[in-house]
Amino acid sequence: MTLRTLGHRGVALAYSQCLLVKPTLKPSLIHIRAMSGRGDSGKSYHLQCTGDALKTANVHSDPKDITLFASCFCPFVQRAWIALEYLGIDYKVRLWTTDEVDPYKKPQELLELSPKGLVPALKLHSYNPPRALNESTVIVDFLEDLAANTTKRSLLPPVSDPYARALVRLQSDHVGRTLVPAFYRYLQAQDEEKQVQGAKDFVQAIKTLIELFERAQREGDSAVGLWSGGSLSLADVMAAPWLFRATNVLVHYRGFVPLEGDQFQGYMERLLGHPAVKSTCSTEELYIESYERYAYNRPNTSQVANAINSGSALP
Numbered sequence: 001m002t003l004r005t006l007g008h009r010g011v012a013l014a015y016s017q018c019l020l021v022k023p024t025l026k027p028s029l030i031h032i033r034a035m036s037g038r039g040d041s042g043k044s045y046h047l048q049c050t051g052d053a054l055k056t057a058n059v060h061s062d063p064k065d066i067t068l069f070a071s072c073f074c075p076f077v078q079r080a081w082i083a084l085e086y087l088g089i090d091y092k093v094r095l096w097t098t099d100e101v102d103p104y105k106k107p108q109e110l111l112e113l114s115p116k117g118l119v120p121a122l123k124l125h126s127y128n129p130p131r132a133l134n135e136s137t138v139i140v141d142f143l144e145d146l147a148a149n150t151t152k153r154s155l156l157p158p159v160s161d162p163y164a165r166a167l168v169r170l171q172s173d174h175v176g177r178t179l180v181p182a183f184y185r186y187l188q189a190q191d192e193e194k195q196v197q198g199a200k201d202f203v204q205a206i207k208t209l210i211e212l213f214e215r216a217q218r219e220g221d222s223a224v225g226l227w228s229g230g231s232l233s234l235a236d237v238m239a240a241p242w243l244f245r246a247t248n249v250l251v252h253y254r255g256f257v258p259l260e261g262d263q264f265q266g267y268m269e270r271l272l273g274h275p276a277v278k279s280t281c282s283t284e285e286l287y288i289e290s291y292e293r294y295a296y297n298r299p300n301t302s303q304v305a306n307a308i309n310s311g312s313a314l315p
């Protein structure tokens, strides 16, 4: 492993041996470089989707039994949005094109749905008065249960195979517990040493996810999970928003070079090309601009950023 200083703000790390566990995956390079030279330009988050996500938002603008309170760049929102699309559940998406749904401004209507004022939140109009749900993982579980009784689509192996279902949940658990915090630690790290450690931890989190995918392929149900060429799984949904942002935000701000190897690249192509994922993605510049505040670790960027800075659990 070699380490090269590129100036006062960053390093390049040529890193070949400890990244990948499988001989099928070629060694990779991670470059951590000075952050785009010019420094923080003060860009704020976007308010409106672009690209495929905008088209999807436009066809889901009429009132339905479920309203998804959303922000266009939020990866936690994207989990719920992918699940709605894949499971074939009718919904309206309400993006914060105005202050009324901006979670950073904590509008009353959002606080009534989500106690910490975080998106995603669901408003369930089939109840009178309407009820609400928050937390992306809980929302996706709710949508999975709803689909079991309606559209019959599923992100999990059949209930007749509890072990195979548990293996997918193990993958999801790892994403939430390790991969997601590693993404933010890497992106928010400002000094060289922390950026190097951030890169290592993020790559290790992906390696562990791959190991869990391979275990499920051996011991579980290979008809579910894009890793084994099956259908979209709960774990794919949980991980997709951050694996996607690694390919643009982390590449842009940290010079991250995504893992090489046919198997991993094939997985990423299936994942990012999946209609439910692709249709909820905006164009890459939206993410790059919206994440500048994380990349420069601006004070009070978000509750997630504050939790990473203080070493506490994510909200």
Ligand SMILES: N[C@@H](CCC(=O)N[C@@H](CS)C(=O)NCC(=O)O)C(=O)O
Pocket (backbone or CB within 6 Å): 071, 073, 074, 075, 076, 077, 103, 104, 117, 118, 119, 120, 134, 135, 136, 137, 301, 302, 303, 304, 314, 315
């Ligand atoms: N644990 C929550 C996290 C949601 C979250 O942090 N959402 C961000 C947008 S990406 C938010 O609403 N931030 C507002 C804030 O930090 O005050 C979930 O999984 O739904």
